[in-house]
Amino acid sequence: MKRCLIVTGGGDCPGLNAVIRAIVKRAAREKEWEIIGSIEAFNGILREPTEIVILDEKAVSGIHYRGGTILQTTNKGGPFAWPIKEKDGSWSSVDRSDEMLRKMQYLGIEAVINIGGDGSQRISQKLFEKGCNIIGVPKTIDNDLTATDSTFGFQTAVQIATEAVDKLVTTAASHNRVLILEVMGRYAGWIALNAAVAGGAEICLLPEFPYDVNKVLERVNRRFERDRGFVIIVISEGARAIGKDFSILSEVEIGNENRRLGGVANVLMHQLKEAGCDHSMRTTVLGHLQRGGVPIAYDRVLATQFGVKAFEMVLDKEFGRMVSYRHPKITSVSLQEAIREPNLVDDETALMNTARGIDISFGD
Numbered sequence: 001m002k003r004c005l006i007v008t009g010g011g012d013c014p015g016l017n018a019v020i021r022a023i024v025k026r027a028a029r030e031k032e033w034e035i036i037g038s039i040e041a042f043n044g045i046l047r048e049p050t051e052i053v054i055l056d057e058k059a060v061s062g063i064h065y066r067g068g069t070i071l072q073t074t075n076k077g078g079p080f081a082w083p084i085k086e087k088d089g090s091w092s093s094v095d096r097s098d099e100m101l102r103k104m105q106y107l108g109i110e111a112v113i114n115i116g117g118d119g120s121q122r123i124s125q126k127l128f129e130k131g132c133n134i135i136g137v138p139k140t141i142d143n144d145l146t147a148t149d150s151t152f153g154f155q156t157a158v159q160i161a162t163e164a165v166d167k168l169v170t171t172a173a174s175h176n177r178v179l180i181l182e183v184m185g186r187y188a189g190w191i192a193l194n195a196a197v198a199g200g201a202e203i204c205l206l207p208e209f210p211y212d213v214n215k216v217l218e219r220v221n222r223r224f225e226r227d228r229g230f231v232i233i234v235i236s237e238g239a240r241a242i243g244k245d246f247s248i249l250s251e252v253e254i255g256n257e258n259r260r261l262g263g264v265a266n267v268l269m270h271q272l273k274e275a276g277c278d279h280s281m282r283t284t285v286l287g288h289l290q291r292g293g294v295p296i297a298y299d300r301v302l303a304t305q306f307g308v309k310a311f312e313m314v315l316d317k318e319f320g321r322m323v324s325y326r327h328p329k330i331t332s333v334s335l336q337e338a339i340r341e342p343n344l345v346d347d348e349t350a351l352m353n354t355a356r357g358i359d360i361s362f363g364d
Helices: 016-027 097-106 118-129 154-175 190-199 213-222 264-274 297-315 350-357
Strands: 002-008 033-038 052-055 082-085 091-094 109-116 134-138 178-183 203-205 231-236 248-250 281-285 321-326 329-334
Touching: 002 016, 016 033, 016 052, 016 109, 016 297, 097 109, 097 118, 109 118, 109 297, 118 134, 134 297, 154 178, 154 190, 154 231, 154 297, 178 190, 178 264, 190 203, 190 231, 190 350, 203 213, 213 231, 213 264, 231 264, 264 281, 297 321, 297 329
Parallel strands: 002 033, 002 109, 109 134, 134 321, 178 231, 178 281, 203 231
Antiparallel strands: 033 052, 082 091, 321 329
């Protein structure tokens, strides 16, 4: 019996379970394959005792509409940077990748499907360079991978953010307020841009376009007449004013190379007050609501397509590659191409042209 390992790493994302289910159901057609899953990304393999589970059709029955991942996930640790606490209380990390590869060989694992975003696929590439038969599946609500037209989970996050804008409009209009909605996306503004267009926001502030506070205030004031009016501002967590740094909730955590972004909605509110804005303002941070809950149909379909393609790549021994959606086809690209550069919003983006066409302000 051949074994294929499934790993879900990085942040959770609507549609992960649909990918897992699709891999298992496709593999069930091939009688010589067994699918297993590692708990909390590669940590399940690295831990003693090993934390792995058998994934058969019964185990994945009905999980396609559930949020999160039945395998759990983490953005800390991993084979190349396993955190170690020293005797003096400080932390360091060690490379356990060779040990992990030997352990996988002992377990009879012939292929790995790593479902994750940019950071996870960088791990995939490094493992591939060490001889691991690995395939990547792109996963991120941020939609910041250039090698695929879309990633599952993104449209669900946009839907949640748009519904939040819809709700904020009614309370903003009732109180004649400026309401600032902070959404996720890290250094890519796709969620904010889509939610602003879909929800009819007046102002949208993105990481790719540092904003001028005075221009934002000018647009705010245009919406008020004799203190009557309201404004909805959608701001991405990675947005920042011209000449300012990102708003950081915390620096790099042990085992996690990424800084935690957040708090920019309150930063903007204080900047507007300092610039002379005397309208009533409130902030809403959508946070992890964007990651949870039931994936919409689009993401379930895309995730299922990705899962089937990933296992068929295992059968064809197309290792060192990542599943990709290039409309209208589900195809693949090399892992090197997948991690080469991020997918960011720019002025050539079709939706940016639309947004400017309906007079959304970006504060630039």
